[in-house]
Amino acid sequence: MSSVPGGPAGAPVLEVDDLAVTFARRGEQATRAVDGVSFAVGASETVGLVGESGCGKSVTSLAIMGLLPRRGVTVSGSVRLEGQELIGASDSRLRTLRGAHMAMVFQDPLSSLNPTVQIGTQVTEVLLEHRDMSKSEAATEAADLLDRVGIPDPSRRLKEYPHQLSGGMRQRALIAMALACSPRLLIADEPTTALDVTIQAQILELLRELVVDTGTALVMITHDLGVVAGLCDRVHVMYSGKIIETADRHELFARPRQPYTGGLLASVPRLDAGRGTPLTPIRGSARDAIPWAEGCAFAPRCDNAQDDCLTEVSGSVVPLEYDGPGRELRCRHPLEHPPAPSGATAAGAAR
Amino acid sequence: MSALGELKRERIDQLAARAGQVPEGEGGVSLTRSALRRLRRDPVAIIGAVIVVLFLFVAAFAPFLAPRDPLAQSLLSDIRPGFIPGSQEGFPLGVDNLGRDLLSRLIYGSRQSLMIGVISTVLGVIVGMALGVLAGAFGGRVDTLLMRFVDILLSIPSLLMAISISVLLGQNQYALMIAIAVTQVPIFARLLRGSMLAQRGSDYAVAAQALGIRKSRIVFGHVLPNSLSPVIVQATLSLATAIIEAAALSFLGLGDPDLARPEWGAMLANAQAFLSIRPELAIYPALCIIVVALGFTLLGESLREALDPKFRR
Numbered sequence A: 001m002s003s004v005p006g007g008p009a010g011a012p013v014l015e016v017d018d019l020a021v022t023f024a025r026r027g028e029q030a031t032r033a034v035d036g037v038s039f040a041v042g043a044s045e046t047v048g049l050v051g052e053s054g055c056g057k058s059v060t061s062l063a064i065m066g067l068l069p070r071r072g073v074t075v076s077g078s079v080r081l082e083g084q085e086l087i088g089a090s091d092s093r094l095r096t097l098r099g100a101h102m103a104m105v106f107q108d109p110l111s112s113l114n115p116t117v118q119i120g121t122q123v124t125e126v127l128l129e130h131r132d133m134s135k136s137e138a139a140t141e142a143a144d145l146l147d148r149v150g151i152p153d154p155s156r157r158l159k160e161y162p163h164q165l166s167g168g169m170r171q172r173a174l175i176a177m178a179l180a181c182s183p184r185l186l187i188a189d190e191p192t193t194a195l196d197v198t199i200q201a202q203i204l205e206l207l208r209e210l211v212v213d214t215g216t217a218l219v220m221i222t223h224d225l226g227v228v229a230g231l232c233d234r235v236h237v238m239y240s241g242k243i244i245e246t247a248d249r250h251e252l253f254a255r256p257r258q259p260y261t262g263g264l265l266a267s268v269p270r271l272d273a274g275r276g277t278p279l280t281p282i283r284g285s286a287r288d289a290i291p292w293a294e295g296c297a298f299a300p301r302c303d304n305a306q307d308d309c310l311t312e313v314s315g316s317v318v319p320l321e322y323d324g325p326g327r328e329l330r331c332r333h334p335l336e337h338p339p340a341p342s343g344a345t346a347a348g349a350a351r
Numbered sequence B: 001m002s003a004l005g006e007l008k009r010e011r012i013d014q015l016a017a018r019a020g021q022v023p024e025g026e027g028g029v030s031l032t033r034s035a036l037r038r039l040r041r042d043p044v045a046i047i048g049a050v051i052v053v054l055f056l057f058v059a060a061f062a063p064f065l066a067p068r069d070p071l072a073q074s075l076l077s078d079i080r081p082g083f084i085p086g087s088q089e090g091f092p093l094g095v096d097n098l099g100r101d102l103l104s105r106l107i108y109g110s111r112q113s114l115m116i117g118v119i120s121t122v123l124g125v126i127v128g129m130a131l132g133v134l135a136g137a138f139g140g141r142v143d144t145l146l147m148r149f150v151d152i153l154l155s156i157p158s159l160l161m162a163i164s165i166s167v168l169l170g171q172n173q174y175a176l177m178i179a180i181a182v183t184q185v186p187i188f189a190r191l192l193r194g195s196m197l198a199q200r201g202s203d204y205a206v207a208a209q210a211l212g213i214r215k216s217r218i219v220f221g222h223v224l225p226n227s228l229s230p231v232i233v234q235a236t237l238s239l240a241t242a243i244i245e246a247a248a249l250s251f252l253g254l255g256d257p258d259l260a261r262p263e264w265g266a267m268l269a270n271a272q273a274f275l276s277i278r279p280e281l282a283i284y285p286a287l288c289i290i291v292v293a294l295g296f297t298l299l300g301e302s303l304r305e306a307l308d309p310k311f312r313r
């Protein structure tokens, strides 16, 4: 009943096609938070969605999961999970898919757990909802799950409340809940932002292992390029609701083409840069964006910007175009790189 | 060698697990229990609790505590127009205009106040919560409809509402309780609904939804339990209001038609005529009402703090 007709072998687990989300509150101007986003994720693959705060990463993931409120929100385009269309699917259909076939891990592990309910109850609840299990089977399975995500002494932890666990353990518990039914797709929305650096690394390592072991498709949402470097196979850089550059991880770090991507990389400290080299932050803030219909949203902050970056000059919106094998780019005056990677960029690729 | 490694690892895990625990003394403790622990350290809460417990004790053991029968008339020969005997041997607080022992009447009066306060508050909580849950769980049109209705109730001053209902239902204790309950309903309905709507948008509710938990379970298993603390606080505060309102209504003559039965509000009303000769007849019942209401209010306010998530951990 909750089985999804599997696509042909090798078909992507998740296909997002021209996804757009518009928020329209009464009396307010409508805002298009996600604007024609397309990407696909295959089994065992990790795809990164990267961008500054407010660029639409979370809204994209909520739209995929069907978690946006119905009132005041318009979602268009197509989201297919193992070939099955999710946009417009009924609430009950979506509910049976969520948790069982697709799951999500959120940014703040403390607030994502119910403070008044024991961890064990929250984990078994997912099992009881989606899997044909008795309460005692679910309890055993819950302990197994906690053990799998590296929580020591799981049977004791099951009886505790969220505030009694450390931040890292909470996030592990949430990952255990998300993986309880071996979903084909896992979306992690900045899963490490609220954690210490050492814990971050552990959680990322855990996610990486799980993707390898179970063949889950992972969508990794982050604004941290370190996370991208450590985890993602392919990266989509978002700006103001649109994807502006797509590339394999190595390609992106070695040869960023979009001036925004270049700026992001330049604003991260690098070991090989030598002491005293100043960091170069991108000037301005994401709020300076202009609507895509009028020109490149990044133009107000872009060093390469020229007149034809505006729609009124070029006559068309900046398109997302093929930019060599495996790459796509939305830019009229991209960064140029020498054909052979120079020492500096090669070192960057190895980050 | 590897066995030693294993052992070490286990030990390290153990230590790590212990280190991950929240401050000493909190281990294995639910939030309710840690709230209770905070309450015990709060002097205001203790004062409130002592008053409330004392009041409950007096009400429960009134027959053993009262020195005399609250209905029996004595010292009748001493009562003249313009004079009511005060404190004397056997009558610590004196008698009222009909020669009934004031202390005994005050002690028995606590029962009436407690009963009216508790029953009307419980009624108000039940009906108010039912409306609040309906509105909070369904949202949308159900919510709008219910809240308009509740707003109408809320816009009528509570005493006026209680008076109208007592008049409508006739003069008896049950009418009094229902009247007070009706004034409480909109408060509880609004409170629970607001707190449920806030909780419904909270991260853990969205996270539960993302795990495909069914809506009824999210509402009743997660959202509702987390929405209750303002209701608990308000119920405690409402006990104070209910006791005052009950006194006010019987002061206005809308209470128990059996005027002989001791009740603080009715005693206060009765004392009006003798204010100039024996003000104590009014002062003592008034003090009782104030102190008991204060006790519930102090307890409620410190409960609010103890249950506030901002003070958690």
Ligand SMILES: Nc1ncnc2c1ncn2[C@@H]1O[C@H](COP(=O)(O)OP(=O)(O)OP(=O)(O)O)[C@@H](O)[C@H]1O
Residues within 6 Å of the ligand: A023, A031, A033, A051, A052, A053, A054, A055, A056, A057, A058, A059, A060, A223
């Ligand atoms: N409920 C909403 N109503 C109106 N606008 C919204 C709503 N939720 C999000 N937005 C808008 O959508 C845009 C994208 O928000 P989103 O949360 O996806 O950003 P993000 O990329 O996840 O940022 P962050 O890194 O801070 O999490 C924001 O500009 C925000 O103003």
Ligand code: SF4
Residues within 6 Å of the ligand: A258, A259, A260, A296, A297, A298, A299, A300, A302, A303, A304, A305, A306, A309, A318, A330, A331, A332, A333, A334
């Ligand atoms: S299109 Fe123009 S403004 Fe936009 S990033 Fe490219 S060069 Fe800069």
Ligand SMILES: [Mg+2]
Residues within 6 Å of the ligand: A057, A058, A059, A189
């Ligand atoms: Mg976000």
